[in-house]
Amino acid sequence: MTHLPSGVGVGFKSAHFEAIRASARQMDFFEIHAENYMGAGGVPHAQLTALREDHAISLHGVGLSIGGPGPLDRDHLERLRALCLRYQPESFSEHLAWSSHGTEYLNDLLPLPYTPETLALVCDHIDEVQEALGRRMLLENPSTYLMFEQSSIEETAFLREIVRRTGCGLLLDVNNVFVSAANQQRDPRAYLADFPVEAVGEIHLGGHDEDHLPGGALLIDTHGSPVAEPVWTLFAEVIARIGACPVLVEWDNDVPEWPVLQAEAARARSVLNAAGHRHALAS
Structure with missing residues (x-):
């Protein structure tokens, strides 16, 4: 099985097809949504x-409902x-979330409680997916907006145990980390320090929106705007720690013209190049 190149990709949008064909391989890979x-x-x-x-292809699922009951x-x-x-995509990934109930499919990726029962269910589903596809999948950390009272396992420990039991890899979405930490008033750097980065096969970057509620600001993972400055900072810190890897810029809503997306990808590439230069000097 091949792997995504350690470089930068973007989500493929049909409106960009002709611009992509004319840009002489300026992206290392493209992501498509399987559905x-x-x-x-x-x-x-x-x-x-x-x-x-x-081009290399990253296949990203949004409808398997890995965390569904x-x-x-x-x-x-x-x-x-x-x-x-x-x-024959170089990578397949899905979300640590649920999105269906019986025959009803919801247009959202919903969070789940982190309990031993949920852990066993998610692992069984990942085993089933990997067996059916004959390949290792990556599981993406979610963006969350609340905490379940019944959760008894930290998210990073939950992900680490999933990797241990199933052999799957992880897709680290840095924007999701920032959104979740802000909404739960937690430290994103503490989360990342405990994240099992040895299992990371891809990183996602994306934009978010801010909604002002009576109780304070709520960040919403929308993929409809540029990557925020604090997310760029966290991303650079992650790359400095783990080195170059496949990085995807997501922009799924209010999709901009191709040059805007190119500029976001170029910034991600500059972070990767800087980390590679530092590692070369260190060796």
Whole structure:
């Protein structure tokens, strides 16, 4: 199995297709959302087939409901397996969240309590996914807006145990860390210090919005704006600690023109290059 290159990618949007084709490989990889390509053909697959000829692909799922209490949707999993066979992506990832209840699918990634029972359920689901796909998956840390009273395991310990039991890797979303820490009035650096970075196979960066409520500000993970300065700072600290790895800039809502996305990716690349220079000097 191949892996994503240690470089910078962005989420692929159809509106950017012609600009991407004209930009002579300025991205190391592209991310696509699996559920957008589960049809049989049409323009989406024509564009993705052309893109795949020259670029590595990160396949990112948003609909498996890994943390859901019920069984995984076998039809959905089979469509995902067929997509992996068709495009042979260098990486597949999903979220530590739930998004369905019975036959009802919710357009959101919802948090779950961190308990031994939930841990066992999530691990069983990850085992099922990895067996069906025949590949190691990455699990993304969520953005959260509240804490469950019944949670008895810290999120970082929960993720570490998932990795130990299933052998999966982790997708570290730095914006999610910042959003969750701000909403829960916790220290994002303390969270990152305890994060099992040895299992990180990819990093995500994205923008968030701020909603002003009577009780104070609430940060919302929207992927619809530039990466915030505090998130860039945390990202640089993570890269200084772990070295270069695949980094994705997410921008899924209010998608800007291609040069704006290029500029965000260029900034991420400069952080990677600076870390690589420091590591070279140290050795």
